[in-house]
Amino acid sequence: MSNLEKLDLYITVAQRKTLFDGNDLKMNIINHMPQLNKFTFNICSLSSFYNEINLPSNEHIQKIFSNFNNKQIIYWTDYFPKEKQGYCHIYSYPYQLKYYNMITNNFSGGIFKYVRQVLLYDERPFEHEFFLRIEKLFPFMEELTIRNHEQQINKQFRKLKNENQDLSIVKYPYLKQLDLIQTCIDYYEQFLFDTKMDLAFGVRVYMRYKLAKEVTQNFTRNRTRSNCAKINYVNLCTRIQFAGYSDNFSDGKQVPEYIKDYFPHTQID
Structure with missing residues (x-):
């Protein structure tokens, strides 16, 4: 290993007292590889030792990485109070991987x-402006999964001021798959309202039936109709009950016609 000249390192570090930082990188890896001249890395770490008060600041991490002169390094931290976990992501830039996980509101950008x-x-909630930011940062994104059950705050203010029509429309032109299973109804509105989102044609969408029914007003709402018409596959991910019969959209039983009409180009499971 001491003669290694090139290294690509991608690891996740969990269940330790401190977050993985520049000191770990230098002492445990770089110092043991004196011939190393090309080093790309992506390191995520979680620790329950930290709270919002003692979580290392970006300034602290920057000081630790001050000796890494030949590499642009991106680093950011966050804290999840419900899980009581500190989070740190450190990686060399430009970022080479095809995936990027655990993006929060504190995401550093690029x-x-x-x-x-x-x-x-x-x-914390993802607001409409956050999704506009994602559009610019990940221009070729094909698959998007959202895990957030917090209601959007700015949406409530816009309702009071009747400003929804002034929103910039979010567009993910290369999006092929969208997973909304682990979200609340606000994110169904975010992606299905044509005043907020212009979905790409042919996208696969994973939703919960109860929330899909609510946001589309029992599959009749005009504001969600145009985006639903662009979906080519939808998994409603629950056993649902209709008058006269039940169906889970996965055992070959007939889907009600009014739902088929609302998703005219869609395979429904």
Whole structure:
């Protein structure tokens, strides 16, 4: 290993007292490889030792990485109070991986032209402006998963001021798959309302039936109709009950015609 000249390192570190930082990188890896001249890395770490007060600041991490003169390094931290976990992500830039997981509202930014799969997670709500930001940062994103059950705050203010029509429309032109299973109804509105989102044609969408029914007003709402018409596959991910029969959309039984009409180009499971 001491003669290694090139190293690509991608690891996740969990269940330790401290977050993985520049000191770990230098003492445990770089110092043991004196011939190393090309080093790309992507390191995520979680620790329950930290709280919002003692979580290392970006300034602290920057100081630790001050000796890494020949590499642009991106680093950011966050804290999840419900899980009582501190989080740190450190990676060399430009980012080379096809996936980027655990993006929160504290995400540091950059342009990620190689990334195709994105996972958004936070215990704070993702507002409309955040999704506009994702559009610019991940221009070739094909798969998007969202895990967030917190209701959007800015949406409530817009309702009071009747400003929804002034929103910039979010567009993910290369999006092929969208997973909304682990979200609340606000994110169904975010992606199905044509005043907020212009879905790409042919996208696969994973939703919960109860929330899909609610946001589309029992599959009659005009505001969600145009985006639903662009979906080519939808998994409603639950056993549902209709008058006269039940169906889970996965055992070959007939889907009600009014739902078929609402998703005219869609395979429904």
